[in-house]
Amino acid sequence: MAQDTPIYLVLKSSKQSIRPAEFFISGVQDIRVAQSSIGEIFTSSQSLRKESLEIKDGVVKSTEGFIEGMLYTDRSKRPVVVQVQEMNVAEKSATDGKIKGQIGLSLRFLLDGDSLVHLLDYDGGARYTRSLGRYAVIGSAMEQSLGNALNYFNEWINQQAPRNIKLAQGLDLEIVDYPAAEKGDTVFYHPDRKLDWDDFKARPHTGSSYAASIFTSFAWEGDPKVEDGRVKLELVVKVFMLKSSSWARSSRKDAYGINHEQRHFDITKIVVERFKEKVRQLELGPEDYDGRIGYLYIETYREMNKMQEAYDDETDHGRNKDAQRKWNEYIDQELAKYR
Known part of the structure; x- marks a missing residue:
């Protein structure tokens, strides 16, 4: 059984032996299920007694200190958070x-920002052999494991x-119109391809008084x-009508009606x-372009419906x-503005 008095493990690191070109560690989080000791170790040959092993100053502070000592910190690089999922020591005689x-x-490892973005999970460790009372061997093995992870x-990065x-670290946007004028059931908008x-x-709606839809x-x-x-983003925009969802009464098919x-x-x-103009004005980043364009799409869809209703009214x-x-x-x- 483990005793009440724990043994404390001290982590040491060589001074800035890694000089990252792409990141710095902005913080450490302890997300272990059990955030107390990191294991039990033998302290006496008598009855093979074990005692709790803990990290001096706690997992977060001690790991931060180890990283600070091992990595050169350049805060102009990408901020990365390290989450400790597991850190334990197991011994047997x-x-x-x-x-x-x-x-x-x-x-x-997670990219730090408005929200944490998962980058990489690392699973590792080390084995060691020691004599009773030689606790420094455990510290060296833990330091080796942390160093290997970093x-x-x-x-990797x-x-x-x-x-x-x-x-x-940036996004370059190009907006293009879908090049085809027609594909199967779909007519894509093109100034040279007028509707007929x-x-x-579609079959005309029997309950409708309109000539066409x-x-x-x-x-x-x-x-x-x-x-x-x-990020190089090519945004392809499609303006289209569906033949199978559009109808006209044969008695009303004239030039005025098709206009x-x-x-x-x-x-x-x-x-x-107008949607394309608004997208070009956005300061889009790799992490948010999809959501911001999607929101603008919804707003533009509402604008389209309102304008169509006003036109018919x-x-x-x-x-x-x-x-x-x-x-x-x-x-x-309005069309002349975009030619």
Whole structure:
């Protein structure tokens, strides 16, 4: 059984033997399930008695001191938090009277910022053999384990920094329109590809008094790549209508009617051009670009719906020809801004 008086382990490190090029340790957290002792060790040959082993000054403060001594700190680099998941010592007696010991060490490395971003889990340790009363051997084995972990992470981040999106330190954005004009059921917006009545494939709604109905929308997709430590993001924007969701009554298919439906498509194009302008104005980072663009997409979708409703309300779905003429002029003026 372990006794009430613990043995304290003192960690020592060589002065700044690692000079990281990509990071510094901004903090240490102890997330072990049991945050008291780190194990039990033999202290006497009498009845093979064991006593608790603890880290002097505690796991957090002692590990911080060890890291500070071993790593050169440059706070212009990436801040990294170390979480101690496991740090324990287990011993058993050997037949030759010696004591066999094993260090268990599990660390988690996370990028520090507004939130912690997981980078790497490290599992390691060391074995040792000692005589009774020779506690320094345990300290040396623990120091070796911690040193190996820091060296491993340093090598890992040096390799990952140029290509890992979690470690990217900037973002370069390019916005492009989807190049195809038509693909299967979908017509993608293109100034040279005007709609015609053959694009309206759905069956007319029997309960509707309208001459036609068009389904238009827009979407975006990003293809991020990491080059030389920066995210290269090509944002592909699609403005489209779906043939299978758009319909027209055969008795109302004329040039005036197709113009009204084309203007619905034009309105979607206009709000998407505004969306693109707003995205370009954002100061996007590798860690937040997806959420911020996604939020702006939702806001733009609402803007599109409001503008489409205003268009139909004011033109009375195309029946008010004077209002239709005014909207035609307004839409043409807006489209001209983006050519």
